Amino acid sequence: MAIAYEKVPFDHGQSFRLLRWSDNVRDVQMCLPGGKVQPLVGAGEQWHFHPEVELTLVTHGRGRRFVGDHLAAFDAPDLVLIGSNLPHCWSELQDSSGYAVQFSIDSQQPLWQLHELSSLNHLLERAQRGLRLSGPMVDQIADSMQAMPQASMVQRLARFVDILASLAAAPPGSFEELSTTQFGLGEQDHHxxxxxxxxxxxxxxxxxxxxxxxxxxxxxxxxxxxxxxxxxxxxxxxxxxxxxxxxxxxxxxxxxxxxxxxxxxxxxxxxxxxxxxxxxxxxxxxxxxxxxxxxxxxxx
Missing domain, CATH: 1.10.10.60 (Homeodomain-like)
Structure with a gap:
């Protein structure tokens, strides 16, 4: 059966996980602190969703992007913020490379209990329709994502906070809503x-x-x-x-x-x-x- 609900595993206390690929989104590596990697089978080519928010950066290549009821061809660089439980997939993304940061915004996560991050609430609500990002912020976020694989644990966290800060500070015109509707799917969706x-x-x-x-x-x-x-x-x-x-x-x-x-x-x-x-x-x-x-x- 094709992958539908993707379970994104986090180590205890982990705030996010970083993925990267260098050819296709089936063969993915999870980047661990200090340059270590763990091979994974990616779900990006399958129509799927997960509770975690995802920020995906395509650094090289082209393909088709499906986010909710949105469909469009794109060329790299392409940076998209996908909200919780929003179905999505990528098609024809061969000879490509990129990164994805997946993070839970569950109130039980210590990081999201910080009052300072409340400024992101409105943006994360908008991300329920998917957001394509543009402007100088894309280069800033790309630099942070590409520096994370070789970083130490504390440096990775600092880079992640930098990414959140860039998202929070971006002008409203930097975001393009993709899906015309929100999707209320959950893990128990049988279809x-x-x-x-x-x-x-x-x-x-x-x-x-x-x-x-x-x-x-x-x-x-x-x-x-x-x-x-x-x-x-x-x-x-x-x-x-x-x-x-x-x-x-x-x-x-x-x-x-x-x-x-x-x-x-x-x-x-x-x-x-x-x-x-x-x-x-x-x-x-x-x-x-x-x-x-x-x-x-x-x-x-």
Missing amino acids: LGAISQAVQAILKHLHEPIGLDDLLAITHMSKSTFCRQFKRHTGRSFATFIKEVRINHAQRLLADTDRPITQIAMACGYHNLSHFNRQFREQCCATPREYRRSIGSDRQ
Whole structure:
């Protein structure tokens, strides 16, 4: 079964954990004080959530970001703050590198009992929709995250507090809310594993037809239950989700390749060019050819 609820283990008294990867988000290292590392199997490519807040920095590479009902292509550097129990995943993030800091804001954690950190409460509430960060703060936080793996225990804590301070001091315009809605998922959610499988199947089979019956066979759910739970967990119907993922992929191919539009349509699962053009215009307010020209390319 695909990973759904990720249990993030913390050592007793630990305030946060630091992860890094150097190729893909499946092969992850947990960075321990003094430069030590522990290999882990990462959950980043799976549609999943966890109670811990996560700050993810992609330092190299490109891919697609899914946060709540948000979907977008991105290029490094990319810094995103993901709130507690907000479902998310990354797709096509190959030949990449980055870091993630995961931390619990449970009131039982000694660090979060400090009055000085109360200034972060509003920001953490906004993070329930996911926040993309921009501006000078990104470089400051990136420097702190990249210095943490070789730091001593006390130095790591100091760097972590520096990151929190940078977040607290950032101008409001530095944050872009990603998801249009909040998600109230929890550990006892019995449907998320099946929905995670459906999401992974859609991402894996972008280039070929995949319909409701295929997803019902994968998830072993009834039609009514699947449709209801898919929308609850992703914020959109499965048909809308498939369309948005395919058109988003088409945008990337139009920008990055010289391939003819007909070939791009086929590569995104469309075997009818008129249908592809119509759905592309609905989502992007432009035809594929107009979109390609608007980003500075005369490819046909």
